[in-house]
Amino acid sequence: xxxxxxxxxxxxxxxxxxxxxxxxxxxxxxxxxxxxxxxxxxxxxxxxxxxxxxxxxxxxxxxxxxxxxxxxxxxxxxxxxxxxxxxxxxxxxxxxxxxxxxxxxxxxxxxxxxxxxxxxxxxxxxxxxxxxxxxxxxxxxxxxxxxxxxxxxxxxxxxxxxxxxxxxxxxxxxxxxxxxxxxxxxxxxxxxxxxxxxxxxxxxxxxxxxxxxxxxxxxxxxxxxxxxxxxxxxxxxxxxxxxxxxxxxxxxxxxxxxxxxxxxxxxxxxxxxxxxxxxxxxxx
Amino acid sequence: xxxxxxxxxxxxxxxxxxxxxxxxxxxxxxxxxxxxxxxxxxxxxxxxxxxxxxxxxxxxxxxxxxxxxxxxxxxxxxxxxxxxxxxxxxxxxxxxxxxxxxxxxxxxxxxxxxxxxxxxxxxxxxxxxxxxxxxxxxxxxxxxxxxxxxxxxxxxxxxxxxxxxxxxxxxxxxxxxxxxxxxxxxxxxxxxxxxxxxxxxxxxxxxxxxxxxxxxxxxxxxxxxxxxxxxxxxxxxxxxxxxxxxxxxxxxxxxxxxxxxxxxxxxxxxxxxxxxxxxxxxxx
DNA sequence: TCGCTGTGATACCCGTGGAGTATCACGGGG
DNA sequence: CCCCGTGATACTCCACGGGTATCACAGCGA
Numbered sequence: 001x002x003x004x005x006x007x008x009x010x011x012x013x014x015x016x017x018x019x020x021x022x023x024x025x026x027x028x029x030x031x032x033x034x035x036x037x038x039x040x041x042x043x044x045x046x047x048x049x050x051x052x053x054x055x056x057x058x059x060x061x062x063x064x065x066x067x068x069x070x071x072x073x074x075x076x077x078x079x080x081x082x083x084x085x086x087x088x089x090x091x092x093x094x095x096x097x098x099x100x101x102x103x104x105x106x107x108x109x110x111x112x113x114x115x116x117x118x119x120x121x122x123x124x125x126x127x128x129x130x131x132x133x134x135x136x137x138x139x140x141x142x143x144x145x146x147x148x149x150x151x152x153x154x155x156x157x158x159x160x161x162x163x164x165x166x167x168x169x170x171x172x173x174x175x176x177x178x179x180x181x182x183x184x185x186x187x188x189x190x191x192x193x194x195x196x197x198x199x200x201x202x203x204x205x206x207x208x209x210x211x212x213x214x215x216x217x218x219x220x221x222x223x224x225x226x227x228x229x230x231x232x233x234x235x236x237x238x239x240x241x242x243x244x245x246x247x248x249x250x251x252x253x254x255x256x257x258x259x260x261x262x263x264x265x266x267x268x269x270x271x272x273x274x275x276x277x278x279x280x281x282x283x284x
Numbered sequence: 285x286x287x288x289x290x291x292x293x294x295x296x297x298x299x300x301x302x303x304x305x306x307x308x309x310x311x312x313x314x315x316x317x318x319x320x321x322x323x324x325x326x327x328x329x330x331x332x333x334x335x336x337x338x339x340x341x342x343x344x345x346x347x348x349x350x351x352x353x354x355x356x357x358x359x360x361x362x363x364x365x366x367x368x369x370x371x372x373x374x375x376x377x378x379x380x381x382x383x384x385x386x387x388x389x390x391x392x393x394x395x396x397x398x399x400x401x402x403x404x405x406x407x408x409x410x411x412x413x414x415x416x417x418x419x420x421x422x423x424x425x426x427x428x429x430x431x432x433x434x435x436x437x438x439x440x441x442x443x444x445x446x447x448x449x450x451x452x453x454x455x456x457x458x459x460x461x462x463x464x465x466x467x468x469x470x471x472x473x474x475x476x477x478x479x480x481x482x483x484x485x486x487x488x489x490x491x492x493x494x495x496x497x498x499x500x501x502x503x504x505x506x507x508x509x510x511x512x513x514x515x516x517x518x519x520x521x522x523x524x525x526x527x528x529x530x531x532x533x534x535x536x537x538x539x540x541x542x543x544x545x546x547x548x549x550x551x552x553x554x555x556x557x558x559x560x561x562x563x564x565x566x567x568x
Numbered sequence: 569t570c571g572c573t574g575t576g577a578t579a580c581c582c583g584t585g586g587a588g589t590a591t592c593a594c595g596g597g598g
Numbered sequence: 599c600c601c602c603g604t605g606a607t608a609c610t611c612c613a614c615g616g617g618t619a620t621c622a623c624a625g626c627g628a
Contacts, residue, residue: 003362004290004362005289006287006288021606033605033606033607034587035587037587046373048373065549070364071365073545077361077545078358081288081355082287082330085330085332261357261361261544264350264353305576314615314616314617317619337575
């Protein structure tokens with residue numbers, strides 16, 4: 001009735017991506033006729049037309065588009081499930097936590113110190129955390145709202161903090177006790193650095209293109225740029241850096257994030273002790 | 285390598301639930317030997333021991349427990365994908381929105397009026413919305429934070445409102461211009477009604493057990509109970525009801541909710557116009 | 569001690585159905 | 599008009615999912 005075997009989903013996604021049965025079959029490493037039949041069978045089973053075969057071309061129907069979206073996330077989730085199972089077997093009672101290199105250093109240390117079980121920490125670049133969660137290489141991630149996209153994940157807020165401007169120590173603004181966003185954005189000689197978007201491209205602008213915090217740190221120390229980061233970034237500042245509080249920047253919340261629908265025992269446990277740790281830290 | 289056919293997942297979940305191959309095979313409608321072989325094959329493919337067969341009994345390994353959690357949500361998601369595809373085919377360009385009967389009446393009307401496409405509204409009881417989203421019978425739901433559990437979903441906040449106390453008009457408290465939670469909870473002759481928990485049971489207490497707003501409305505009108513609801517509930521009040529603002533109750537946020545990982549074109553469109561509508565309504 | 573029962577694993581056979589090859593139907597372009 | 603390229607169809611084949619019979623082994627009672 002409504003079984004949707006993963007093989008069928010894989011076939012369908014490939015055809016929907018290629019919009020061409022022969023090429024799709026080629027990519028799948030099978031012949032074209034079995035692929036045609038598999039898709040027909042899938043359509044018959046669902047009672048739905050997924051593709052319009054219009055001589056000289058295949059097009060997705062409305063329903064086909066829906067199934068394409070669904071199937072992609074299903075296949076990703078399936079592969080992630082396999083990987084998580086294998087990880088659970090090879091490293092029992094261990095968790096893998098993904099976080100951006102350099103960010104949240106103190107908070108991360110608190111969490112690791114508080115938790116009894118072994119945690120493998122993976123430091124990754126911009127946006128890699130989401131990918132690692134999605135494909136099952138990590139169980140949980142430490143991210144920052146509103147910087148990181150949380151769609152598709154469940155999360156729990158840990159701690160909220162102010163943002164600060166990180167400036168070259170010699171710069172005139174570095175002497176001020178506090179700044180506003182307008183102060184920072186108005187300075188012509190310190191264009192704010194640009195991070196890559198989700199797709200890896202940079203949006204146009206005057207600032208330098210950067211990929212990680214070490215690049216950023218060096219560029220700031222050289223007096224080429226400034227940055228707006230959360231207050232805990234103070235932990236990795238160089239002597240050539242100065243942090244100045246920003247009065248009107250939106251606050252940043254550190255969040256614990258995990259794939260929705262896969263809150264395993266170990267993850268639930270970790271989230272629980274993490275919340276307890278943070279609460280008690282805030283109370284003190 | 286890491287394919288995980290849905291048939292295998294179905295088999296594994298059944299065995300993991302029964303912890304007994306013969307009974308599981310029975311439930312699945314197949315014989316026991318093929319089931320044993322299927323599980324062995326799954327274990328070999330993953331390179332992971334999922335079950336400890338310990339003479340007189342089967343037990344889940346650590347990895348098995350992980351896969352059980354994953355497989356359950358995968359199978360649910362698979363069935364949901366099938367259903368959503370079928371709905372997309374039978375009612376193209378239509379969306380199904382699930383909401384609690386009676387709640388958010390005005391907001392719902394705004395959203396429906398603002399959106400050009402056809403929306404099927406399904407009014408359901410406590411907790412049914414989450415189930416309908418999860419099993420693919422609905423595309424999007426209108427819920428209320430912090431009342432409804434949002435785990436496993438993506439959401440977007442629409443509007444925040446105060447809570448009010450709904451009282452029988454004849455009651456002394458109904459004459460007061462405003463109330464506190466302590467006022468309401470302190471009254472012996474108006475025990476607050478109890479809603480069912482996630483599992484359908486009621487936690488013990490003095491108030492009557494209710495399932496929907498019509499029951500609640502009648503019980504309040506009879507003077508048997510009072511309720512604390514969001515301010516927009518005023519739209520369905522009877523003449524025998526009086527709403528009194530609560531000064532210290534937590535605010536309630538109406539949220540648009542959809543299954544994470546399945547933001548189809550239609551859902552995205554609806555969410556976008558909904559946000560625009562609400563923003564513009566708030567500005568006015 | 570010896571069955572007896574109930575467990576999952578093994579051996580073996582069968583039929584379905586997934587996959588391959590060859591070919592068709594048909595529209596478009598030289 | 600013929601040929602190329604498309605997906606669909608017709609068949610053949612065999613791998614694998616499934617069934618039956620049986621085994622190996624632990625617990626348990628007489």
